[in-house]
Amino acid sequence: MITVALPKGALLGDSIALFRSLGLDFSGFLDKANRQLQISDPTGTAQALLVRAQDVPVYVEYGQAQVGIVGYDVLREKHPNVAHLADLGFGRCRLSVAVKASSPYRSALDLPAHSRVASKFVNCAKEYFQSIDLPVEIVPLYGSVELGPITGMSEAIVDLVSTGTTLRENNLIELEVLYQSTARLIAHPLSYRLNSDGLQPLVAQIRQQTAAAVAV
Amino acid sequence: MITVALPKGALLGDSIALFRSLGLDFSGFLDKANRQLQISDPTGTAQALLVRAQDVPVYVEYGQAQVGIVGYDVLREKHPNVAHLADLGFGRCRLSVAVKASSPYRSALDLPAHSRVASKFVNCAKEYFQSIDLPVEIVPLYGSVELGPITGMSEAIVDLVSTGTTLRENNLIELEVLYQSTARLIAHPLSYRLNSDGLQPLVAQIRQQTAAAVAV
Numbered sequence: 001m002i003t004v005a006l007p008k009g010a011l012l013g014d015s016i017a018l019f020r021s022l023g024l025d026f027s028g029f030l031d032k033a034n035r036q037l038q039i040s041d042p043t044g045t046a047q048a049l050l051v052r053a054q055d056v057p058v059y060v061e062y063g064q065a066q067v068g069i070v071g072y073d074v075l076r077e078k079h080p081n082v083a084h085l086a087d088l089g090f091g092r093c094r095l096s097v098a099v100k101a102s103s104p105y106r107s108a109l110d111l112p113a114h115s116r117v118a119s120k121f122v123n124c125a126k127e128y129f130q131s132i133d134l135p136v137e138i139v140p141l142y143g144s145v146e147l148g149p150i151t152g153m154s155e156a157i158v159d160l161v162s163t164g165t166t167l168r169e170n171n172l173i174e175l176e177v178l179y180q181s182t183a184r185l186i187a188h189p190l191s192y193r194l195n196s197d198g199l200q201p202l203v204a205q206i207r208q209q210t211a212a213a214v215a216v
Numbered sequence: 217m218i219t220v221a222l223p224k225g226a227l228l229g230d231s232i233a234l235f236r237s238l239g240l241d242f243s244g245f246l247d248k249a250n251r252q253l254q255i256s257d258p259t260g261t262a263q264a265l266l267v268r269a270q271d272v273p274v275y276v277e278y279g280q281a282q283v284g285i286v287g288y289d290v291l292r293e294k295h296p297n298v299a300h301l302a303d304l305g306f307g308r309c310r311l312s313v314a315v316k317a318s319s320p321y322r323s324a325l326d327l328p329a330h331s332r333v334a335s336k337f338v339n340c341a342k343e344y345f346q347s348i349d350l351p352v353e354i355v356p357l358y359g360s361v362e363l364g365p366i367t368g369m370s371e372a373i374v375d376l377v378s379t380g381t382t383l384r385e386n387n388l389i390e391l392e393v394l395y396q397s398t399a400r401l402i403a404h405p406l407s408y409r410l411n412s413d414g415l416q417p418l419v420a421q422i423r424q425q426t427a428a429a430v431a432v
Contacts, residue, residue, distance in 0.1 A: 003367075008359075037363050049367065052359040062332075062355070064367040116278075139278070143224075143268035147253050151219075151265065151280040 002046045002197045005060055005068035007053035010162075011183050014090040015069045019048075022205050057082050057186060066191040066199050072181040073160060077121050082186040086207050091183040093162040095124055097176040100149045105156070108132060108176045115155040118148030125158040128178050146170040185210075218262045218413045221276055221284035223269035226378075227399050230306040231285045235264075238421050273298050273402060282407040282415050288397040289376060293337050298402040302423050307399040309378040311340055313392040316365045321372070324348060324392045331371040334364030341374040344394050362386040401426075 006015050006026065016026050024041045026048040028034055040047045049065055056070040057080035068082075071091055075084065097117075099105045109132060111117075118139040119125040129136045139154050141147075146166055148154035160181070161167060161174060185206055192199055222231050222242065232242050240257045242264040244250055256263045265281055272286040273296035284298075287307055291300065313333075315321045325348060327333075334355040335341040345352045355370050357363075362382055364370035376397070377383060377390060401422055408415055 037360055038366065049363060050360075051363065052357070054358045055360070058355060058357060059363075059367070059369065062369045064369040139274060141268070141274060142270045144253055144266075144271070147265060147267065147275075150254065151275070153275065153278045153280040 001044075002067065002199060002202060003065040004046060004048045005056045005065035005070075006048050006050055007056050007068075007070055008050060009053055011053065011069060011071060011091045012050075014088075014183065018069075018088065018206065018209065019046075021209055022202070054078070060186050060188050063188045063191060065188070066196060067185060067187045067203070069183055070186060072179070072184050073121065073124075075184060075186070076179065076181075077123050079123075080186075081189070083189045083192050084184055085187050085192070085203050086185040086210055088183040088185055088206075088210050092180065093160045094180050095121060095158060095178040096161045096174045097128070097156055097158055097178070098149075098161070098167055098172045098174050099156045101171045101173045103149075103155070105175065108156075109134065110175075111136065111155055116148070116153065117156045117158055118145050118154040119158040120145060121158055121160075124178060128158065128176075146172060217260075218283065218415060218418060219281040220262060220264045221272045221281035221286075222264050222266055223272050223284075223286055224266060225269055227269065227285060227287060227307045228266075230304075230399065234285075234304065234422065234425065235262075237425055238418070270294065276402050276404050279404045279407060281404070282412060283401060283403045283419070285399055286402060288395070288400050289337065289340075291400060291402070292395065292397075293339050295339075296402075297405070299405045299408050300400055301403050301408070301419050302401040302426055304399040304401055304422075304426050308396065309376045310396050311337060311374060311394040312377045312390045313344070313372055313374055313394070314365075314377070314383055314388045314390050315372045317387045317389045319365075319371070321391065324372075325350065326391075327352065327372055332364070332369065333372045333374055334361050334370040335374040336361060337374055337376075340394060344374065344392075362388060 024046050028039045029050050037050045056068040059065040060068040060082045061080050097108050113135050115136050116139050117136045118141050122138050122140045125138050145157045145159045148157050240262050244255045245266050253266045272284040275281040276284040276298045277296050313324050329351050331352050332355050333352045334357050338354050338356050341354050361373045361375045364373050
């Protein structure tokens with residue numbers, strides 16, 4: 001039986017819709033009263049795990065799930081050892097550098113050397129500032145990164161932006177886009193190569209479905 | 217003006233009650249409709265930041281908040297450079313090693329060498345298994361650590377236990393307690409030593425209040 005790792009949060013609804021279009025029903029996870037983290041499709045052909053977005057690649061890497069859906073942002077930050085199989089097109093957002101609108105900075109290179117940059121994406125932020133050869137101090141945060149510039153703890157942030165509402169509400173402006181992110185289909189490399197539990201036909205179906213959705 | 221960093225989640229209610237008993241009202245954070253992360257006490261003598269538990273020591277370390285409330289578990293895991301000023305007594309829980317009840321293991325030393333141990337407390341787990349000289353592979357997770365043994369990804373977990381309900385619901389049993397945790401009052405070391413914004417009298421009041429509560 002195939003096990004699928006699904007991410008809690010923003011990507012869950014579209015992920016469940018995708019599997020439903022293939023005849024696999026994991027909609028039990030959308031029930032607010034649900035406390036189960038592991039459910040089976042009613043047809044008994046697949047099961048799903050509901051885990052934190054950052055944990056999806058862990059379950060896939062260790063082979064507890066043969067496939068998973070996760071944002072490109074998580075893959076870029078963690079570099080897990082998983083096969084990247086398809087861009088699913090949904091969950092579009094971008095990782096950006098932002099500063100206070102009232103600051104004098106209008107590009108990342110305007111930031112003074114040794115500025116503080118608050119981020120949940122410590123590795124991506126480090127890589128980016130190294131690539132523009134600007135030495136900065138990354139302040140690792142777990143949530144509400146926008147508080148960094150508001151409190152004066154950091155000059156800038158590196159954070160995910162989708163609609164831009166959080167930035168606007170906090171009088172922050174985007175300076176640079178590090179990369180665009182969308183939901184990705186990942187798989188355990190060996191399971192995929194060995195076609196365990198009929199993984200390859202499932203992946204082929206998802207790719208077809210996704211290509212069709214993109215074409216519309 | 218003193219700035220206080222308060223942790224979202226389990227410790228928030230008791231933290232706000234503590235400051236209310238000192239005449240500082242941050243109860244706006246308890247309003248479910250509240251979206252503000254920074255509020256002032258109505259008397260205008262102090263303000264509070266609402267941040268993730270793991271971020272409390274960061275705001276205190278960088279001096280954006282002079283004091284903060286955070287669980288001992290976060291201090292043990294991150295070793296931030298802050299002054300530990302008082303044990304506040306509430307938010308009691310423990311960091312424990314747990315395994316499936318159906319497993320043959322009845323103490324941590326029964327675990328086979330190179331077992332996998334899933335945990336959000338990577339550093340604490342590493343330290344503990346080093347102290348008993350048992351080489352294990354720590355699998356870092358962000359949430360729902362109990363899924364580790366359920367899916368067979370890990371033999372054991374190291375996780376916070378308060379009532380034990382999560383363990384029981386998932387047929388897991390506790391083998392060892394690494395340490396007990398409670399909420400702690402922390403401060404920016406220099407601000408405390410220099411008594412900036414009258415920090416020392418506030419801390420003295422909190423200590424008195426806490427001692428009184430413990431005596432009851």
